[in-house]
Amino acid sequence: MTMLTKAPPPPARFLDEDPDERPGAGPYPGVERLPARAGGRFTPYWLLLPGILWLLVFFLLPMVYQASTSVQTGSLEDGYRVTWHFATYWDALSTYWPQFLRSVLYAGSATVLCLLLGYPLAYLIAFRAGRWRGLVLVLVVAPFFTSFLIRTLAWKTILADGGPVVGALNALHVLDVTGWLGLTAGERVLATPLAVVCGLTYNFLPFMVLPLYTSLERIDGRLHEAAGDLYATPFTTFRRITLPLSMPGVVSGTLLTFIPAVGDYVNADLLGSTDTRMIGNVIQTQFLRVLDYPTAAALSFLLMAAILLVVTLYIRRAGTEDLV
Amino acid sequence: MALLHRLRRHLVVLAGLLTLGFLLLPNLVVTVFSFNDPKGRFNYTWQGFSADAWRDPCGVSGLCGSLAVSLQIALWATLGATVLGTMTAFALARYRFRARGAVNSLVFLPMAMPEAVMAASLLTLFLNLGAELGFWTILIAHVMFCLSFVVVAVKARVMSMDPRLEEAARDLYAGPAQTFLRVTLPIAAPGIGAGALLAFALSFDDFVITNFTAGSTVTFPMFVWGSAQRGTPVQINVVGTAMFALAVLVVLAGTAGANRRRKLRG
Numbered sequence: 276m277t278m279l280t281k282a283p284p285p286p287a288r289f290l291d292e293d294p295d296e297r298p299g300a301g302p303y304p305g306v307e308r309l310p311a312r313a314g315g316r317f318t319p320y321w322l323l324l325p326g327i328l329w330l331l332v333f334f335l336l337p338m339v340y341q342a343s344t345s346v347q348t349g350s351l352e353d354g355y356r357v358t359w360h361f362a363t364y365w366d367a368l369s370t371y372w373p374q375f376l377r378s379v380l381y382a383g384s385a386t387v388l389c390l391l392l393g394y395p396l397a398y399l400i401a402f403r404a405g406r407w408r409g410l411v412l413v414l415v416v417a418p419f420f421t422s423f424l425i426r427t428l429a430w431k432t433i434l435a436d437g438g439p440v441v442g443a444l445n446a447l448h449v450l451d452v453t454g455w456l457g458l459t460a461g462e463r464v465l466a467t468p469l470a471v472v473c474g475l476t477y478n479f480l481p482f483m484v485l486p487l488y489t490s491l492e493r494i495d496g497r498l499h500e501a502a503g504d505l506y507a508t509p510f511t512t513f514r515r516i517t518l519p520l521s522m523p524g525v526v527s528g529t530l531l532t533f534i535p536a537v538g539d540y541v542n543a544d545l546l547g548s549t550d551t552r553m554i555g556n557v558i559q560t561q562f563l564r565v566l567d568y569p570t571a572a573a574l575s576f577l578l579m580a581a582i583l584l585v586v587t588l589y590i591r592r593a594g595t596e597d598l599v
Numbered sequence: 600m601a602l603l604h605r606l607r608r609h610l611v612v613l614a615g616l617l618t619l620g621f622l623l624l625p626n627l628v629v630t631v632f633s634f635n636d637p638k639g640r641f642n643y644t645w646q647g648f649s650a651d652a653w654r655d656p657c658g659v660s661g662l663c664g665s666l667a668v669s670l671q672i673a674l675w676a677t678l679g680a681t682v683l684g685t686m687t688a689f690a691l692a693r694y695r696f697r698a699r700g701a702v703n704s705l706v707f708l709p710m711a712m713p714e715a716v717m718a719a720s721l722l723t724l725f726l727n728l729g730a731e732l733g734f735w736t737i738l739i740a741h742v743m744f745c746l747s748f749v750v751v752a753v754k755a756r757v758m759s760m761d762p763r764l765e766e767a768a769r770d771l772y773a774g775p776a777q778t779f780l781r782v783t784l785p786i787a788a789p790g791i792g793a794g795a796l797l798a799f800a801l802s803f804d805d806f807v808i809t810n811f812t813a814g815s816t817v818t819f820p821m822f823v824w825g826s827a828q829r830g831t832p833v834q835i836n837v838v839g840t841a842m843f844a845l846a847v848l849v850v851l852a853g854t855a856g857a858n859r860r861r862k863l864r865g
Binding site for chain 1: 608611614615617618621623624625626628682683686687689693694696705711712717719721723724739740743746747804807819823831835839840842843846847854
């Protein structure tokens with residue numbers, strides 16, 4: 276067959292030539308994987324070109340522009356010039372460190388809450404839902420179709436002053452505890468850190484539930500039975516079997532929740548007050564209202580660098596193949 | 600004691616259902632408040648029943664215009680991201696090449712970057728180039744951040760494909776183009792469809808990146824954001840409720856259709 280003689284030489288080899296490098300080693304072991312379309316050696320590059328070019332020009336290049344803007348000085352009227360003015364970074368950090376700290380704290384709390392709330396739901400869908408599994412999955416995703424801004428505004432109604440939720444929290448003396456922790460002020464929840472953390476938790480919960488569900492669903496049910504046969508209590512089974520096997524889901528869920536939450540400004544804006552401003556709010560106002568581009572670029576670059584650090588650590592451990 | 604035991608057994612189910620309730624509560628509120636008759640500019644407290652907003656969803660100036668803009672952008676962004684993303688996914692799933700790790704990382708990073716950071720840097724680029732902010736800059740940005748999600752969806756599907764099917768097609772003397780169009784593409788279609796659907800949903804609902812790149816163009820999420828400052832019309836809830844209901848109906852109809860087809864096939 277001509278197709279075989281045309282098989283492309285390196286560097287464009289097919290995945291199966293090196294089984295170790297075969298991502299997600301296919302579900303059909305032993306079957307030789309032949310090229311679907313035996314193109315030339317440049318076929319993968321032609322396929323990649325438009326998409327990668329788009330990402331290079333509209334994702335990576337802007338980051339470079341951003342970095343250069345952060346070390347420029349000047350004004351809107353006279354224009355900006357690169358002067359390697361690194362003091363902008365120092366000024367930005369010393370002025371806005373409370374917002375940075377707050378972002379990490381709020382996003383961290385929201386991530387922990389998402390994990391605590393999301394795990395039982397993911398577990399329910401994976402092991403207990405039976406024939407309702409499809410429906411519950413649809414219900415987890417369906418809220419996405421109502422604009423998240425509208426849904427976040429609904430929390431203004433739910434957490435309204437003197438409303439049933441705040442009344443119940445008050446009667447149970449929950450607000451006394453959160454007030455002592457500095458999370459709420461008086462008999463209010465709206466415009467306090469608690470409201471912002473609640474909004475973040477709500478908005479990013481599906482990003483925790485779905486990866487958790489994916490990793491739980493892969494667990495062989497017979498492992499649970501085996502553990503039970505060996506006299507493990509349900510709790511031991513969970514601690515020694517289910518939880519360790521679901522760790523990939525926990526890790527990717529944590530990343531997918533924490534990273535967008537730390538840069539979010541919508542929740543802090545709609546549900547918070549001027550005392551709950553996060554770093555995203557600062558970037559947004561600097562860029563769109565104050566028009567202090569170097570400071571805004573420096574802040575945004577700092578946030579990006581912090582996240583790149585986290586992602587790099589993750590890639591070191593997990594490799595790049597399972598990323599996409 | 601027996602009751603306590605049963606309660607413990609079902610504790611995880613109870614907790615899971617409570618979380619589901621937490622996820623759905625805002626949608627319930629949005630639906631109920633689409634029938635509100637608010638006094639004043641904001642629709643946050645219940646005043647009385649009224650179906651006026653449902654009778655006249657376009658009654659607020661700018662709302663339906665912004666919906667049309669969002670729909671237009673979402674459709675074009677979906678098309679662009681799906682074509683580019685599918686090509687990238689095929690390259691990643693089928694071939695091994697130099698810089699594979701770099702490409703994987705480049706596709707992953709937009710999903711891992713906070714929207715505010717991407718939006719801010721994109722605005723820096725547009726300002727530096729002197730581009731006029733509006734429809735086209737929004738579209739460029741949307742294709743950029745939707746692309747990665749399409750790659751993920753399509754790649755997963757292509758990787759799990761049975762390679763024997765394509766071999767069979769070739770054994771039956773199908774040419775490369777014929778094999779691709781008649782075998783590979785139909786099998787990859789669900790993945791491409793899922794990616795396209797995701798891209799549409801992401802683009803239609805995007806606020807943060809749009810807010811930075813829109814100039815004076817108003818999409819639906821930007822209309823909602825603006826109204827949160829000036830006064831929220833009930834019609835916003837009508838649109839939110841209708842979209843939710845439509846999505847659930849489409850999914851249910853899709854599952855019902857798939858079930859029927861499975862039954863027909865026996």
